[in-house]
Amino acid sequence: MLAIERRNRILEILQRDKKVVVSNLSAMFNVTEETIRRDLDKLEKEGLAKKTYGGAILNESLYVDLPYTVRKKANVANKQYIADIVNSLVEEGDHIMLDASSTAVYIAKHLKHKKNITVITNSIEILLELSDITGWKVLSTGGTLKEGSLALVGYQAEKMITSFHVDKAIISCKGVDIEKGITDSNEMDAHIKKLMLNSANQKILAVDNSKFNKISFTKITDLSDIDILVTDKEIQEQWKQTFQSMNVKVYDKNNSENK
Amino acid sequence: MLAIERRNRILEILQRDKKVVVSNLSAMFNVTEETIRRDLDKLEKEGLAKKTYGGAILNESLYVDLPYTVRKKANVANKQYIADIVNSLVEEGDHIMLDASSTAVYIAKHLKHKKNITVITNSIEILLELSDITGWKVLSTGGTLKEGSLALVGYQAEKMITSFHVDKAIISCKGVDIEKGITDSNEMDAHIKKLMLNSANQKILAVDNSKFNKISFTKITDLSDIDILVTDKEIQEQWKQTFQSMNVKVYDKNNSENK
DNA sequence: GATTCCTTCTTTCAATAGCAAGCATATATT
DNA sequence: AATATATGCTTGCTATTGAAAGAAGGAATC
Numbered sequence: 001m002l003a004i005e006r007r008n009r010i011l012e013i014l015q016r017d018k019k020v021v022v023s024n025l026s027a028m029f030n031v032t033e034e035t036i037r038r039d040l041d042k043l044e045k046e047g048l049a050k051k052t053y054g055g056a057i058l059n060e061s062l063y064v065d066l067p068y069t070v071r072k073k074a075n076v077a078n079k080q081y082i083a084d085i086v087n088s089l090v091e092e093g094d095h096i097m098l099d100a101s102s103t104a105v106y107i108a109k110h111l112k113h114k115k116n117i118t119v120i121t122n123s124i125e126i127l128l129e130l131s132d133i134t135g136w137k138v139l140s141t142g143g144t145l146k147e148g149s150l151a152l153v154g155y156q157a158e159k160m161i162t163s164f165h166v167d168k169a170i171i172s173c174k175g176v177d178i179e180k181g182i183t184d185s186n187e188m189d190a191h192i193k194k195l196m197l198n199s200a201n202q203k204i205l206a207v208d209n210s211k212f213n214k215i216s217f218t219k220i221t222d223l224s225d226i227d228i229l230v231t232d233k234e235i236q237e238q239w240k241q242t243f244q245s246m247n248v249k250v251y252d253k254n255n256s257e258n259k
Numbered sequence: 260m261l262a263i264e265r266r267n268r269i270l271e272i273l274q275r276d277k278k279v280v281v282s283n284l285s286a287m288f289n290v291t292e293e294t295i296r297r298d299l300d301k302l303e304k305e306g307l308a309k310k311t312y313g314g315a316i317l318n319e320s321l322y323v324d325l326p327y328t329v330r331k332k333a334n335v336a337n338k339q340y341i342a343d344i345v346n347s348l349v350e351e352g353d354h355i356m357l358d359a360s361s362t363a364v365y366i367a368k369h370l371k372h373k374k375n376i377t378v379i380t381n382s383i384e385i386l387l388e389l390s391d392i393t394g395w396k397v398l399s400t401g402g403t404l405k406e407g408s409l410a411l412v413g414y415q416a417e418k419m420i421t422s423f424h425v426d427k428a429i430i431s432c433k434g435v436d437i438e439k440g441i442t443d444s445n446e447m448d449a450h451i452k453k454l455m456l457n458s459a460n461q462k463i464l465a466v467d468n469s470k471f472n473k474i475s476f477t478k479i480t481d482l483s484d485i486d487i488l489v490t491d492k493e494i495q496e497q498w499k500q501t502f503q504s505m506n507v508k509v510y511d512k513n514n515s516e517n518k
Numbered sequence: 519g520a521t522t523c524c525t526t527c528t529t530t531c532a533a534t535a536g537c538a539a540g541c542a543t544a545t546a547t548t
Numbered sequence: 549a550a551t552a553t554a555t556g557c558t559t560g561c562t563a564t565t566g567a568a569a570g571a572a573g574g575a576a577t578c
Contacts (some may be wrong), residue, residue: 053262296528417554
């Protein structure tokens, strides 16, 4: 049995019973308790379980209440990978902006063990994720709730973003194209992202590989406008050269110093 | 059974019965009384229980904010009742403000079948609740996420609130007292609520009966400042007269036209 | 209000179970 | 073959529990 399979099975049991016991799982899967504990460590890092003496209980954060469309996640593994790299780029004490993308939610999750971070975001989901943290400063942009989403947009949000300046802005997008640059499906979101980039010293684009060579509806900014690109697979030679010529530092599968 | 499960169960019983007895719990969970006492110690350290000779009582302190998960479960039926009355007071097309209280969450839930409402709130939970609605305008105040809560507070939130004027502000509180007026456990929350009242034509206070004759830490405003009081039980004669003299309209168990 | 008796509480100790970390080995992945 | 990942084992440490003994609280009686 593969490790991943086992962890998935453990998660199923955890969701069914709301708790698991290390000794039981150890007997069930014929592995040592250490292995089980490491599994639970992983589940805890992903925010799904809460370890306790003797086992773990289901972490029913506030996610149970989230609409189905929000809970449904694509490319989780890739986003975790990206989040991990971004995590290594953020330093304790940093002031950062995070957009309302699902990638940014994973980034927020991964950053939680760091101390003393200031976050500005227009994502309700990220606020939720960070609602149990202590010692951080978490700011919401405010604004209008975009229908069918958990993103805040509009005048109030824009005003708030432009009135701050941070170390790093970390955003995601729908499409990355050499000619058309960085694009998104929605004008309001795109505008917010553009303003976040403008308000940061370091502009970080975090996108999974599926977004390359795609063009979406509205332009956020040019490729040359960003400072750092983080992605999950090794990018093609053509892209490497493009980014090099634009002075964009790339962290991809073969070129991320955190592993 | 894991220790944490036992403590969670004890907390649930405590919530339901408002008190627990060491000897009962000891028999119920098949552990020694010492273990139960240690559990109660922990709950007391977390500020959830108050140990007494022979057991413990629920800590419903007016000065401490209970963890969100706990607060959410308290007095649900009463809050539903209140939400239903408030629902009858709000008209389609209204612009309203809702504070970050658990009562307001129920009110938002009940309002959802109405059309064309504009809501301004500093509650993340209400934003979540309203994220799947169409045809409304939902505005977030923005601001700083208050630690351990789902409320936005601070300068940004205050500025946003004062820059709007609405038909109705609907707020809740921790204490209602004839002399000391309307009070809350937290200065930042209280300030937000005060500003919401100032920005509304009609000021509605929605509180369950347990809040009467209680004084909490910091004052929101005077009783005479509100226009409408909504509660779940019939209020005492003394209170009736008080409100009448202050020109506050009361909707309580016997005097709510929606039933 | 003091005395007595019984219950409950606190403190301390010991036993057990569980845990983290480091290292060595095995098993995938590339 | 090289590298990364997963697993098991050992060691020393920590959390949880129960038992015991003395302190303190509460109630009944004088």
